[in-house]
Amino acid sequence: MRVAVRWSDALIGGDGHVWGHDAGSTLLRRLLRVFPDAQVVAAGHGRLGHGVGFDVVPLELVDGDRTVLISMDVLDSPSVWRTMRATSRHPRLVNFVWWSPSEHVEAVDRASLALSCALFPTFANSQRTADEVRAAVREWTVPALADGARLAWADLGIRLAHLQPRHEPEVPVVLYPAIHLAPRKRPDLFVAVVERVARRTPVRVEARLEEQHLVGEAALRLARREWAWVGPLTPTREGYWRALAGTTAFLATAEEESYGLAYVEALVAGAVGVLPDLPWARAILPPGYPFLYRDAAQAEAMLLRAVTDTAGCRRALDAAAEGSFAQWLGRRHDDDRFEHAIAASVAQWSAPAPPARGGGRLS
Structure with a gap:
């Protein structure tokens, strides 16, 4: 099963490397290290391209039946899934929440976050983030979705x-x-x-x-x-x-x-x-x-x-x-714990399944 990572703010330099030293760029590079030969899906990339150790592809060309997409743009995940569904029977998508959910104060944003994390398996960058996601899902979604939500976490760590x-x-x-x-x-x-x-x-x-x-x-x-x-x-x-x-x-x-x-x-x-x-x-x-x-x-x-x-x-x-x-x-x-945990979770969640049915309990 191939992995693709979608982050709309990703910038790929002329040398083929992910540019930037902000948290998002750093984490994108880390995910590419955890998942060798992964694809990168970024806004503004409407055609195939190549980076050092990865391909850059538009979302429309991601093979959802053979690829699990890790979404760093969690609020966009439902629309991303619908785009993939146009060419795939059962797209596989995993949310990666790498920022504090409390940043979103508008009801629309909080409800969108909760719905996305209820529909799709979600990996959080720390226990605190996971706790916030869990609370949002229970507050903003119906029990049929909240009870089937899948959530895992590990602290990011450093190299x-x-x-x-x-x-x-x-x-x-x-x-x-x-x-x-x-x-x-x-x-x-x-x-x-x-x-x-x-x-x-x-x-x-x-x-x-x-x-x-x-x-x-x-x-x-x-x-x-x-x-x-x-x-x-x-x-x-x-x-x-x-x-x-x-x-x-x-x-x-x-x-x-x-x-x-x-x-x-x-x-x-x-x-x-x-x-x-x-x-x-x-x-x-x-x-x-x-x-x-x-x-x-x-x-x-x-x-x-x-x-x-x-x-x-x-x-x-x-x-x-x-x-x-x-x-x-x-x-x-130690960042090894994070890398092992997210790799294991993505592998566990890669089996084909309609995203709204879930596969476990929110714990």
Whole structure:
């Protein structure tokens, strides 16, 4: 059974590789590694093409009787299935929910998400995401669909092979740990806290943003600070990890995350993370993690300590992990678990069946 992956925002560069270092591009590359020779279905690709190790095909040419399609565009899955059904008897489609369902606040979007995840087997990027999907399906669909829904999950994890040797900067570097300035990331809180820290000790803020966010008013306001550098995403994976290896600390301010891949990567690279005391943050950290704040004053105090006593903070992290914090992260966020789990789930769900009948219970 062949695998195809559909993500409408996928960009294939002239060199045949998936372009971009945002979460979607990173996960698309990971799926292509898990499923060798998979096809990529992307918007704007109306004809056959070739990438390095994969083919690029329009949705209309996907053989639904011999291919299972992994949909990263979950809200679109019912219409995708109908397109495949025009040329296939029993199209096989698997949802991959790799973002927080709570991002969708409109009733139409939430109902569409729930219906899609009730109709098609769904793999989530973390237990928190799976719990949100489960709740949405039960709230927004009828029991006949909810009771037959199929759901599995695994934490994304990271590839430790990407790590690069640490190089400590002369002036502490504080990372804005997101690639956009969406309100749910609370960039205003980030700026307010860092501004107070910058008045007390030298720091350099680095914010690497998606292109469309670089020209926004919020990015321009941040760039005007003498202690801030705002620029584009690093063009290569090696450059991304090299920058992390020279990052002293980061301040997370998001209200909600489905998993928190960027934070885990920064922590593994040796940055001291200051995070909000919220369930999503506790889910990726050891019990007793010492740098969880409840308000802006606590965030300021913790970030100040992170950039003035970095070595002491790292010792505190090791103490919280009861040994080595780096080793705890490696065990807890090993991406092998994710890759084995999604491969096994896709294989289990590949048997032909009309999608509305389900094949198990929502658990």
